[in-house]
Amino acid sequence: MGKAAVFLDRDGVINENRPDYVKTWGEFVFLPGVMESLRRLAQSDLLIVVITNQSAIGRGLVSLEEAKAINHCMVEEIEWAGGRVDGVFMCPHRPDEGCDCRKPRPGLLRQAAEKLDVDLKRSFLVGDALSDVEAARAAGCQPILVLTGRGREQLTQQTQGCPVVPDLAAAVEHILRCQVQAAAPGPLSPGACPGQQPGAHTGRAASEASRPAMRAGDASLADTRR
Ligand SMILES: [Mg+2]
Numbered sequence: 001m002g003k004a005a006v007f008l009d010r011d012g013v014i015n016e017n018r019p020d021y022v023k024t025w026g027e028f029v030f031l032p033g034v035m036e037s038l039r040r041l042a043q044s045d046l047l048i049v050v051i052t053n054q055s056a057i058g059r060g061l062v063s064l065e066e067a068k069a070i071n072h073c074m075v076e077e078i079e080w081a082g083g084r085v086d087g088v089f090m091c092p093h094r095p096d097e098g099c100d101c102r103k104p105r106p107g108l109l110r111q112a113a114e115k116l117d118v119d120l121k122r123s124f125l126v127g128d129a130l131s132d133v134e135a136a137r138a139a140g141c142q143p144i145l146v147l148t149g150r151g152r153e154q155l156t157q158q159t160q161g162c163p164v165v166p167d168l169a170a171a172v173e174h175i176l177r178c179q180v181q182a183a184a185p186g187p188l189s190p191g192a193c194p195g196q197q198p199g200a201h202t203g204r205a206a207s208e209a210s211r212p213a214m215r216a217g218d219a220s221l222a223d224t225r226r
C-alpha cells in the first residue's frame with residue numbers, strides 16, 4: 001500500500017498569490033505562519049508534495065529553468081526552517097493547451113502518486129482555488145480549501161462539502177487531527193477525513209480538540225463556534 005501524502009498548492013497557500021504570476025524569486029513571499037506549519041507537518045510521516053500550475057511558463061513570462069530555480073529556493077528556505085518537501089510537480093502549460101496535468105485535471109496528482117508511491121485515497125490536497133478542490137476530487141483525495149490567496153473569492157456552490165480553513169496552519173491542524181482519527185476512530189464530522197464514510201462516527205459529541213473544520217456552505221464562515 002502506498003503512503004499518505006499532503007499535496008500543497010503553491011501560490012496562495014505557501015506564498016502570496018500574484019495576479020501577474022510569480023516570475024522571480026524576489027516576487028516569492030512566504031505567507032505568515034507557513035514555515036512553522038511546514039515544520040510541524042514535517043514531523044509527521046506524511047509525504048509533503050507541492051503541486052502547482054505555472055502557466056506563466058507556457059505564456060512565456062518565465063522560463064522553465066527560472067521556475068524550477070524559484071521552486072528550488074523555496075524548498076531550501078523551507079528546509080532551513082526545519083521543514084521538508086518530498087517533491088515538487090509543476091504544470092507548465094497554458095489552459096488552452098489542454099494538457100492532462102493542469103489542475104483541475106488530476107494528471108499532476110497521479111504523476112506524483114506514481115513517482116512517490118502515494119495512496120491518493122488517504123491523501124489530502126490543500127489549495128486556495130476551486131481547481132485544487134476539483135483536482136483533489138478527481139484524483140480521489142481529500143481537498144481542503146484555505147482562505148488565503150484566492151481562497152475567499154473561490155467559495156462557491158462547487159466547494160460545498162469541502163473543509164474550509166483560514167490558512168495552511170489550520171489545514172495542517174485538520175490533517176494531523178485526521179491522522180489521529182485514522183489511528184483511533186472517534187468523533188469527527190462525517191466525511192472530513194479521507195476514507196471516512198459519512199455517518200460512520202456518530203457517537204460522542206465532538207470535543208474542543210476534535211472540532212471539525214468549517215465547511216463551505218455553513219451558515220457563517222466567519223464563526224466556527226457551534
Ligand atoms: Mg493557488
Ligand SMILES: [Zn+2]
Pocket residue numbers: 091092093099100101102
Ligand atoms: Zn500541464
